[in-house]
Amino acid sequence: xxxxxxxxxxxxxxxxxxxxxxxxxxxxxxxxxxxxxxxxxxxxxxxxxxxxxxxxxxxxxxxxxxxxxxxxxxxxxxxxxxxxxxxxxxxxxxxxxxxxxxxxxxxxxxxxxxxxxxxxxxxxxxxxxxxxxxxxxxxxxxxxxxxxxxxxxxxxxxxxxxxxxxxxxxxxxxxxxxxxxxxxxxxxxxxxxxxxxxxx
Amino acid sequence: xxxxxxxxxxxxxxxxxxxxxxxxxxxxxxxxxxxxxxxxxxxxxxxxxxxxxxxxxxxxxxxxxxxxxxxxxxxxxxxxxxxxxxxxxxxxxxxxxxxxxxxxxxxxxxxxxxxxxxxxxxxxxxxxxxxxxxxxxxxxxxxxxxxxxxxxxxxxxxxxxxxxxxxxxxxxxxxxxxxxxxxxxxxxxxxxxxxxxxxxxxxxxxxxxxxxxx
Numbered sequence: 001x002x003x004x005x006x007x008x009x010x011x012x013x014x015x016x017x018x019x020x021x022x023x024x025x026x027x028x029x030x031x032x033x034x035x036x037x038x039x040x041x042x043x044x045x046x047x048x049x050x051x052x053x054x055x056x057x058x059x060x061x062x063x064x065x066x067x068x069x070x071x072x073x074x075x076x077x078x079x080x081x082x083x084x085x086x087x088x089x090x091x092x093x094x095x096x097x098x099x100x101x102x103x104x105x106x107x108x109x110x111x112x113x114x115x116x117x118x119x120x121x122x123x124x125x126x127x128x129x130x131x132x133x134x135x136x137x138x139x140x141x142x143x144x145x146x147x148x149x150x151x152x153x154x155x156x157x158x159x160x161x162x163x164x165x166x167x168x169x170x171x172x173x174x175x176x177x178x179x180x181x182x183x184x185x186x187x188x189x190x191x192x193x194x195x196x197x198x199x200x
Numbered sequence: 201x202x203x204x205x206x207x208x209x210x211x212x213x214x215x216x217x218x219x220x221x222x223x224x225x226x227x228x229x230x231x232x233x234x235x236x237x238x239x240x241x242x243x244x245x246x247x248x249x250x251x252x253x254x255x256x257x258x259x260x261x262x263x264x265x266x267x268x269x270x271x272x273x274x275x276x277x278x279x280x281x282x283x284x285x286x287x288x289x290x291x292x293x294x295x296x297x298x299x300x301x302x303x304x305x306x307x308x309x310x311x312x313x314x315x316x317x318x319x320x321x322x323x324x325x326x327x328x329x330x331x332x333x334x335x336x337x338x339x340x341x342x343x344x345x346x347x348x349x350x351x352x353x354x355x356x357x358x359x360x361x362x363x364x365x366x367x368x369x370x371x372x373x374x375x376x377x378x379x380x381x382x383x384x385x386x387x388x389x390x391x392x393x394x395x396x397x398x399x400x401x402x403x404x405x406x407x408x409x410x411x412x413x414x
Contacts, residue, residue, distance in 0.1 A: 005360045043345045048356050061353075074342055 006050055006059035010170050011081050012163070013111075015103055016088035017096040018067030021122040024153035025088060026064050029163050034154050041066040043074045051164060053171055060167060079110035084166045088120045091137075091150065092129040097121075100140060116169045117146040120162055125155035240286065244279045251275070 014022040023041050028034055030047040046063045063082065065075040079085070087103050089096040100119070107117060121137040124130075134150055141148030147165060151158040228250050231243035251271060258264045319325065326333050 005364070043341060044349070046349055046352070048353075073338060074345065 006057040008056055008058045008171070008174065010058055010060050010083050010167055012060055012062045012084040012086065012166065013078060013082035014062065014064050014086050014088060015075070015079075015106070016067055016086075016120075017090070017093070017099050020067065020088045020090040020093065020096045021153050022067065022086075022088050023064050025086075025120065025122060025151060025159060025162075026062055028153040028156060028159045030062070032156075034156075036154075040068060043071050044078055049163075051167060053164065053167055056171070058167055058171065060163065062163075076106060076110045079107065079115075080112065082111055082115055083170045084116040084118065085111060086118050086120055086162065086166065088122050089132070089137075090123050091121045091132045091134075092123055092126050094131045097132045097136070104144060114173070116166060116173075117144070118162065118166050118169075119144075119146055119148045121148070121150040123152060123154070124150040124157060125152040237285075239278075239282050241279055241283055244275060244282055247278075248272075248275050 014026060016022055018040060019038065023039075023045075024034060026047055030049045041064055043066050044063060046061060048059060048061055050057055050059045052058070063078050065071070065078065085107055087100060087107070089100055091097075104117075107115065119137060119141045121132060121134070124134075137148050137150065147169070149158045149162045149165075151162055153159060228246040231239070231246040232250065234243060255264060255268050255271070
């Protein structure tokens with residue numbers, strides 16, 4: 001049998017205010033690079049990265065959305081197919097943190113009910129300009145029962161960890177179509193490592 | 201002095217240029233005949249001169265000396281009030297002139313600005329000479345983005361396939377497509393299992409767009 005390029009395809013989505021660093025977070029993860037020039041994303045873009053989790057090759061198709069209001073009608077139509085959504089704010093921008101509730105409402109309105117959510121406080125390398133304490137991010141994540149990381153695309157902090165954790169969370173609740181020996185540890189590992197009580 | 205102040209104020213606006221000459225013509229005594237609103241510091245000094253002269257003529261009665269101190273004080277107060285009043289008038293005059301210029305400027309731009317105001321709350325004016333003016337619709341942008349992303353995903357698939365050939369994973373004579381399709385499991389495709397065999401990888405990638413997967 002010819003070897004296939006991947007076992008599973010996960011569709012992820014990055015949302016959050018304009019300028020919080022969604023594209024940079026994705027660029028760091030997909031190309032392990034960082035660019036300081038700010039180019040606003042036009043509407044919607046995507047990148048592909050294949051990772052290996054629990055012996056499975058998982059192709060991550062990661063959709064990067066424009067944070068600007070004028071693109072919202074375009075970007076919200078991409079929520080539906082997402083299995084995981086990363087909501088990004090900027091720890092040096094209080095407004096981007098205040099808008100989290102607005103983004104969470106967008107998820108409720110446009111995404112699948114069982115979508116896996118994650119909150120990222122980006123630019124954590126800029127501690128001297130921080131206006132959002134880490135505790136506030138942790139608190140709002142706890143209130144909504146979602147995972148939280150402080151990240152830095154620039155300093156490469158927690159980027160890979162965040163994506164892999166989100167992929168793992170999706171993998172954990174992915175139904176196994178053709179059970180075989182490889183799949184056993186996926187289903188059995190389900191409730192053990194996850195701290196979330198939310199049922200899929 | 202007995203003239204009602206209101207009328208004076210109204211007149212002042214139109215006759216501001218003449219007022220100073222009037223005082224000069226009448227000599228020191230003339231200052232006493234002026235309207236209080238047109239009084240200058242010079243007029244106050246004229247009044248001081250006139251009153252001082254008359255007090256001197258009364259002789260050196262101690263009561264006169266007493267009164268003289270009070271009169272000097274009152275005249276000093278008057279001087280301060282007149283100076284301050286004139287400064288205020290000057291400031292107001294400058295402000296009025298700049299506002300007049302502003303109004304004239306706005307009147308010259310008139311028609312264009314007027315139209316903008318009449319457009320209503322949710323309208324905007326497009327400058328047809330601006331090379332960066334908005335000119336494409338949301339649907340056009342949506343279509344272009346969709347096509348861009350489709351081509352991008354096709355490129356990724358082609359790159360992967362090429363990689364497979366290069367690394368010798370797929371023998372060139374074996375058609376890789378049909379086989380890979382069957383093997384690749386799209387997560388959550390539980391509802392779509394019937395059609396699975398017919399779907400290309402691109403279609404699977406773009407299942408995301410169509411949003412039928414609930």
